[in-house]
Amino acid sequence: MSIPSISPLDEVRQTSPLQQWAAMLQEVPAPTTPQTPRLQPGNGDIMSQLGGLFEALMPLLQQLVMNLQQQQQPLLNSLAGAAPGAGASPLGGASPFGGQPSMPTSMPPPPPMPAPPASPPAYMPSAASPVAAPASPLPLSTPPATSVAEAASRTRPTFVPVLRGDEQQKDSQIRTQADFGRAADQVAREYGLDPNQFRAQLQAESSAFTQDFRKSMQAEGDLGRASENNTSIGLGQISRKFLDGREWSDGGPGNSRVGSQVVTTEQYMNSPTVQLRMAASNLAQRVADHGGLEQGLAYYVSGNPDPGNEHASKYLDNIDRAMNDPAVVGVGR
Secondary structure (H helix, E strand, C coil), rough: CCCCCCCHHHHHHHHHHHHHHHHHHCCCCCCCCCCCCCCCCCCCCCCHHHHHHHHHHHHHHHHHHHHHHHHHHHHHHHHHHCCCCCCCCCCCCCCCCCCCCCCCCCCCCCCCCCCCCCCCCCCCCCCCCCCCCCCCCCCCCCCCCCCCHHHCCCCCCCCCCCCCCCCHHHHHHHCHHHHHHHHHHHHHCCCCHHHHHHHHHHHHHHHCCCCCCCHHHCCCCCHHHHHCCCCCECCCEEEECCCCCCCCCCCCCCHHHHHHCCHHHHHCCCHHHHHHHHHHHHHHHHHHCCCHHHHHHHHHHHCCCCCCCHHHHHHHHHHHHHHHCHHHHHCCC
16 A cells, blocks of 8 residues: 655644644634635745744734733723732733733722811910800901991900910010000900900090000099099009909909909009900900990990990090091001
């Protein structure tokens, strides 16, 4: 029996792994490329035909890689989203299939920022004298008023203690009449009062702006009450009954709303800061208690909250005039 001879080309066609692989790829959807040519005997040497086969198989290989990428992409995305350095492949660096590293579809939200610490209070009252929290002072941008009626609309009575431990430091800064004017403005705002109105009231009480403020600090009025030890003294003509633990802590400007403080006559007479604060505190509480600035001023001067009573009416007129006097409202500005 004669054995048929097998040409080298036929042997390659029967046993080549590349042909077997190509047969396996027949299940992959064919790309939009020309049909793959088969090796034909007599078409040149084997190497050139294999090169043509590789060129024909390259689109199939690319299609296979694309299918594998699409199948594994959800897994890669889930791994990338859970691991540090999200966006790279599980092995790190670029994707094993080439191109740019896969990126997560969304980034986790940043952690919330911690809340800023609360601002410390402007002063620290002692534990033995609890006080109500002060309201917001009058803004610096608010222009001063030119009449009591105008000042009434911007008055915000505020309860602030007189004694805060900073009196000596504040007093050391009040050396001139201009310093005194600026200190009066600051105290007015602390107690929710209009600066011009507060200056004008001090002028009506003790001529604090048309003479040296130190002289006005020693002024004494209501001498008819001397036998009762209840004359009025200082910049705001505060009654002595509000000093030395008398009515200052019983319905007066030192009541529980501002810590029920005891202010001595010596503390009051020797400190422009204490005198300014006591006058402002007294008025702020009268305004709050009697329904408005005009009523508070009326009670301050006469003990009667009716602005129409004779004593109060004259007092309000004097304050209106002083609010438009440059010698009063222009000092230190």
